[in-house]
Amino acid sequence: MTTILKLGGSVLTEKDRPETVDESNLRRAATAVARAATVAEPAPEENDLVVVHGGGSFGHHHAAEHGVTTTDGTRDPGAVRAIHDAMKRLNGAVVAALADAGCPALPVHPLSAAHRHGEGELTLPVAVVQSMLGEGFVPVLHGDVVVHEDLGATILSGDEIVVALGSALDADRVGVCSAVPGVLDDGDVVARVESLGDVEAVLGGSAATDVTGGMAAKVRELLALNAPAYIFDLEGLPAFLDGEEPGTRIG
Ligand code: IP8
Secondary structure: OEEEEEEOHHHHEOOOOOOOEOHHHHHHHHHHHHHHHHOOOOOHHHOEEEEEEOOHHHHHHHHHHOOOOOOOOEOOHHHHHHHHHHHHHHHHHHHHHHHHOOOOEEEOOHHHOOEEEOOOEEEOOOHHHHHHHHOOOEEEEEOEEEEEOOOEEEEEOHHHHHHHHHHHOOOOEEEEEOOOOOOEEOOEEOOEEOOHHHHHHHHHOOOOHHHHHHHHHHHHHHHOOOOOEEEEOHHHHHHHHOOOOOOEEEO
16 A cells, blocks of 8 residues: 655645744654554555655745746756755754654655656656665655756646656555645535536635635646545544545545
């Protein structure tokens, strides 16, 4: 069983304070992940878990400062390093929290392996992730800045990594732990979204435009996966890791 879990940057960091980890949320998430990675049932060797985390107040802060997005690139190596180094600091904090909780976590930095080319297609080699899983480790990847043919370097979001890994590893389940308990329709969690039509119907009745756009984009990407995906909040994380279906099921 292969599970991919995205821990949202808005869960792990304090969004409005540059480079500030939300220590209590991080500890909560790490405890739940460590438990799932080490429980006897199913045996850890039959239970491959890959963690991906977002940028929160680390990557996004520096990306905005340098005007770098998923489509606006930079050729300034200092800007690339500033964004990447911030993400490495957050990744270090996440891996350390997982390790403290007893999880065999190891860092994987996309800048050193992934790139975009052609029309923006992503190549993300997964051999190292597979080897880590084979040896019982829990790889921890993160949203990053990556080299982009003809644009210098652009942002690679954690969501894109989740989708790429989902296909490449033929994942059985995908979980996205976000700041909200699922796809919301007038404050109520929608149990299941099965098509783009459902997304539009539901998110049409939702709150702020930027939040809606973010959630709609997330849902659209997750619908492209073969595996069922779930969007939930920290409250739902232990249930997801136990094989239950918290929040909204996508697909
Ligand atoms: O928070 C973005 O990842 P996301 C990573 O998953 C950077 O969109 C470097 C801003």
